[in-house]
Amino acid sequence: MREIDTHFPAEACPFCGIAAAYPHPSSPPPSLWKKQDEKEMSLEDIVPDGDVQPERTQPGSFVVLAGRGVVAFLDILPMVGGHLLVATRNHRVKVSDMTSDEAQEMGFYLPLLSRVVSKVTNVSDWNIVQNNGARAAQVVPHVHFHIIPRPATKPEIKSRSWTMFGRGQRDELDEEEGARVAGEMRRCLREEIKRAKGVSKL
Template identity: 65%
Template sequence: MNELDLHYPPDSCPFCGIAKAYPEPGSRRPGLQNSSNKESTEARAESDLGSLEACVPRGEVQGERTSPSSFVVAASKHVVAFLDILPMVGGHLLVATREHRVKVADMKEEEGREMGFWLPILSRVVAKVTGVTDYNIVQNNGARAAQVVPHVHFHIIPRPGTMPEIKSKSWTMFGRGQRDELDDEEGAKLAGEMRRVLKEELERTKASPKL
């Protein structure tokens, strides 16, 4: 077991709490084993994720179902995307595995494929909503690499023309100490706009994951 898991098990992981509050959409249809190989592959991709529309939550979970409170933009079979509650800048989005994986090396093949599907789409969503077309995608593995929550997640961080002052220019800039908490009203509004744009983006591209 990874040393980080010893003091941060899945049952107390905040990202696992968010994932549980937003269950995976769809379910596997019966009878797939009787389909042809091509039909089975296509049907499996569709049933594993459900419809892409179902991957975009209709509203936010209220009350104590998530810890910390979350503003979710997408929730699919293997991936959950939500606003960072301690953002470096507005629109700072986290894209995490649904299951508790500590490092990228711990991810399963299907999780990697689905992560690769969502990252470009969500990057476009962040750019359109914030109006900022330059951004960082950051992913840390382990405490010495500035990983604060030991659960695989990618940061999509817009880089506007004027960045907030950061005291330290080292890798610790991706830790918790440099940032302000996300206002609940602002977070709900921003997540809602991202979900709206995500639906438009999915409709525009007519994309579907191939798992």
């Protein structure tokens, strides 16, 4: 067992808790991309607004996406507003532990979610950061990518580390703002999926 697993077992993983609180409406097919139409799969991955309840998890979570192999939610200790985490649904510690189907779904969603973050925050530049292992500053040992907007003008972050490693200097996410931003991201993601897949309506 890896050192990082021993001090943070899967059953205590907060990201697994979020994934369990927001199950995908369909059971995963044997081959993610070959057994079901991509359009149907993608559109049902977005959590309906009425089903989003931050109190389902502890701490509360603001979920944007609940796909078969990938979930996305706001970071509760964001570097800046709109800081989004994109994680595997199943407990994988490092990128090297991901399955090919998980990697394919992650690859499908990272560009879409990047556009969503950019549009919702009105910030044209962003970082995508992913850490593997404690020495690489992985705080939660569950595969996740950070999508972090880089505002052009925000003086208070000039003294902060933009290496994005570890917890750094972060502020707690305001619940009201979290609900608003996550809702706007879900709306924007629906539009992105419809555009990407050529779907005229939900």
